[in-house]
Amino acid sequence: MRRTLLSGLRALFIVHCLLFVVIGCSHVPVVPYGDPERLWRHVQQAYDQPQQPYLAEGELTVDSPTFRHTVDFTLRWQSARRLRLDLSGPFGISLASVALNDSLAWASIPLQGTYLAGTLTQVDSSAAGLLNLSLDRIIKALAGLPPRETGPYLQAVKGADAVEFYFQRGDTARTFAADPKQGTIVRYSVTIASKRWAQLDYGDFHGNGDTLRPYRIAIDSPAADVKVELSFDRIKDVASFPDDIWRQTLPEGATPGKF
DSSP states (O other), X not given: OHHHHHHHHHHHHHHHHHHHHHTTOOOOOOSOOOSHHHHHHHHHHGGGOOOOOEEEEEEEEEEOSSOXXXXXXXXXXXXXXXXXXXXXXXXGOEEEEEEEETTEEEEEEGGGTEEEEEEHHHHHHHHHHHHSSOHHHHHHHTSSSOSOOOSOOSEEEEOSXXXXXXXXXXXXXXXXXXXXXXOOEEEEEEEETTEEEEEEEEEEEEEETTEEEXXXXXXXXXXXXXXXXXXXEEEEEOSOOOGGGGSOOOOTTOOOEEO
């Protein structure tokens, strides 16, 4: 039971790190980007675009050697420091909730009576122990806007559907694949010492206002020994959320443990 709980919490942690940024990998195509240098400049500009708070709903599948689960999710994203992810099962049964609230974080699994709370620094330490990366790096690596590469790329190779931009630092190689027609990143991969660390694929882009957003995201991370697939049914921009959304609801007499 303890191993199952830890595996579930590990998956929830990876997912909540991913979700609040993964939709931000979108931007509006202007004209096809046939010149790789121009395409790369366009991709870089997307990092500086502001993002509207949004509500997203869909289906989430987490697959690892010890379990495979498919659940419904609702994501409320206010800012990079304020988000909430709720997971539900059949008939809308609440399975788990995780949230970041400025410098604080909490997680609740009501059916197991598990409630955790702590600081963002503690969560960051857990992330570093799990994936050997800071929370900030995990967020960027699992987003449509991966960790920013500001220096010149080593090589740009035109493929049938995307242009691949290669970067090499020491034994770490990173590849960004960008669609030259819509100007979006469709794949990001990392290899360390010639071993695949992680790959993210984005697809099924839809217009939302004046932006494009991916409605399908697949993450394969051998480093974390987990695969995650997200399929969005709805993404809706909102003005803001009520303050009580960010508070952890506890049963009477319950005291949350620490991350």
